[in-house]
Amino acid sequence: MQTHFSHANIMEMEQRQRAVFINSLGGFKSVCLIGTKSKSNQTNLAIFNSLVHIGANPPLIGFVVRPDSAERHTLHNIIETGYYTINHLNEHIYTQAHQTAARYPQNVSEFSATGLKEQYQDGFHAPYVFASHIKLGVVFKEKIDFSINSTIFIIGEIQDIYVPNNCLGSDGFVDLETAGTITCSGLDSYHKTQHLHRLSYAKPDTAIKIIS
Numbered sequence: 067m068q069t070h071f072s073h074a075n076i077m078e079m080e081q082r083q084r085a086v087f088i089n090s091l092g093g094f095k096s097v098c099l100i101g102t103k104s105k106s107n108q109t110n111l112a113i114f115n116s117l118v119h120i121g122a123n124p125p126l127i128g129f130v131v132r133p134d135s136a137e138r139h140t141l142h143n144i145i146e147t148g149y150y151t152i153n154h155l156n157e158h159i160y161t162q163a164h165q166t167a168a169r170y171p172q173n174v175s176e177f178s179a180t181g182l183k184e185q186y187q188d189g190f191h192a193p194y195v196f197a198s199h200i201k202l203g204v205v206f207k208e209k210i211d212f213s214i215n216s217t218i219f220i221i222g223e224i225q226d227i228y229v230p231n232n233c234l235g236s237d238g239f240v241d242l243e244t245a246g247t248i249t250c251s252g253l254d255s256y257h258k259t260q261h262l263h264r265l266s267y268a269k270p271d272t273a274i275k276i277i278s
Contacts, residue, residue: 089253109177201227204223
């Protein structure tokens, strides 16, 4: 048995219920902490679950900023300075990471508010999350405004990558499960993963093989 929801049913839902419902339909998603610092050295940390791979040459990554009447400190800092970090979540920090979604005033750093430690590496302007296991230093490249719902898409180019030694394969594959990276579904559900298999490159008339 299945429950059917028409477009009319969806639009008749209470706003918060509709947001929870529709957000759950995208499946498991990348969830990360984005760290920024303003020109006046005020740090900011915010959780995002819309991380998207754009390309590998050059190495581009994107994420969505939702429209809202509230100030968007992460977006402001990225546009102002051009630098930000992307930090994977693990099971030791996900509750603190979730708390960064609270609307703190601009002069309050989510690092301090949640007890997460800032980390600076190799002269990069924006702070990393010390307890994160996989971290990216990113430079802002493009801002795309979507007129359909006023969301904003931010594209950046990866400048620095920090990965645990035991998680990097000889073919370049990063084992996120070994690194302890977790995922999310919906707005507030966090999950550990269970590896099934890596599969061979798909080609016509060639059987798929398990490679690990």
